[in-house]
Amino acid sequence: MSDVAMQQDPPLVGREALPGNGEVARIELIAVVIAVSADTPLVLTRAEGTLLPAGPLETRHRSLQAGLRAWVEAQTGHPLGYVEQLYTFADRNRGGAGRTISISYLALARESRPLPGAAWQDWYRYFPWEDQRSAEGRALAAALAARLQVWAGGETARRERVEVCFGLGGLPWNEELVLARYELLYEAGLAGEAARDAHLPPPTFAAGMMMAFDHRRILATAAARLRAKIKYHPVIFELMPESFTLFELQRTVEAIAGTKLHKPNFRRMVESQNLVEETGEVAAAGRGRPARLYRFREAVRRERASAGTRLPVVRA
């Protein structure tokens, strides 16, 4: 797929005239803005970390993305760079006519100082079980898996979902299943939003920090997409400064993926793909041998597009 093109809104061409019986809806634009600071993935939030930047599409907005950028900048002071569309949801407005369509986006950024009322939050506050780099995260995931097995009981479909999502029974942990894991926890009542949405009193135990509405679900969708995407598309550089060491790059990937990587093999992978080039400088020394600084090779954009995944094609 043309990723570069998908980041832009397509050209405006006329569409089929709709008959008059079509309902009208309000359009809400929601942004998941991700950055990484050292070892911590960050998400840009409002209202003490309970809301994602969002706002309605207005007449003055020339496109969906333009509207999104305007709202994020107004609410957080942060101008957006890389943006891609995530998913479009609909729900009926309660106690009112019409419906709201929510169009969610993933944006990648470098950390900055947000406006008052907005703040970067550690992404793992919302999904602590996703941090498989630390023993605590792994322990929490195991504990949640155990609770989910109890919840699943004798239903094999549920048991299998738990096994796949949490890497039980010899299956590996798959860091991409962020959304599937959150959905399991929601269904089992282990996400705080489940009781809230059912108008029940808060449960005695809830995993991770809640958000308002379905914003944590959108956050899970964004994280799943990002964790999948860094493996086949060099978007990780959207999160990096101009120059960086290979180990800083590795730790950024680790922060996003929530797993530890094998240093020599990571280095070999990056170098063999010609993703980076040396700047000729070395990092300001801390302890140990100083690391060389690298920058993203511009030509990568071109070459990466021609990579893709593999089928056993026959060559002429």
Next chain:
Amino acid sequence: MSDVAMQQDPPLVGREALPGNGEVARIELIAVVIAVSADTPLVLTRAEGTLLPAGPLETRHRSLQAGLRAWVEAQTGHPLGYVEQLYTFADRNRGGAGRTISISYLALARESRPLPGAAWQDWYRYFPWEDQRSAEGRALAAALAARLQVWAGGETARRERVEVCFGLGGLPWNEELVLARYELLYEAGLAGEAARDAHLPPPTFAAGMMMAFDHRRILATAAARLRAKIKYHPVIFELMPESFTLFELQRTVEAIAGTKLHKPNFRRMVESQNLVEETGEVAAAGRGRPARLYRFREAVRRERASAGTRLPVVRA
């Protein structure tokens, strides 16, 4: 990402109350329904192949997907099975207030007899250069690439796009770049829609069959997604009958991907991934040794979800 979940509309939970200044928009639902008949990928169309099934979201529709399914069935008589969201576009209505938001979907199906007014069309009528299985398709792609190089002239950015998209200069043909190639052709005026949208007279040469509005662009988006997806997710089985031979499976993949595959290696790949199991029967003999029949293994859904792509993780 949780693909199974993404195919469903998420649970309806309340969203942020929007201030009154939000614009309202009409919502249009558009479906790209794909099937494969022997060697030919098919797309479900209306109006002599110039329109995709589409219709406005109405109050009676309980969800976006429900609305989509209702429209497709009403217009074509074809009930939808597998459905996934593609992309959401916006454009201003000409000569009217408000805006239309178009939400496009990819659906996979098995061929059926559509209602009068609807018809399955060979997908390659719209994108003949995408059929790299045949010498004619490859020749057309080469001819278009030559025209595009002339159009690009001295602009290196354009030249590089042409090289990547059409596999020039030693680069391989990447079948996933359907949308990027269509966009190039549109920009260069080699797609009929370009002149139409610019209110110019029809050009002397136009590649592939046109569609109304931006429906061919949506079709390109769907094809790009499908070509990418069959490589890492067993969606191909949505297009297959209950039982099939391995070579029929291969030809279905070839029809979608537009490339020839290496038979022994394709067979090894399918078998090594435990995607299928033998039914015990053999296909009704034509010429040559009769082929064994296979069926899709249900357990695959579970196992595939745990696959994903690779990072050099470190194992405990």
Next chain:
DNA sequence: TCGTCAATACTCAGAGAGAGTATAAATTGG
């Protein structure tokens, strides 16, 4: 019965991934 055709089975070399070890270049503490 033999030739043809398509399905199925096997082989082999090279690339790549996982895992571990060795060396280099800096800081820090005696």
Next chain:
DNA sequence: CCAATTTATACTCTCTCTGAGTATTGACGA
């Protein structure tokens, strides 16, 4: 100033996967 420590970088060694080609099997038909 030297040695211990720390971190970066380089190298090695399997084992699996993949691309590519060849061989065998089982049907039909002349």
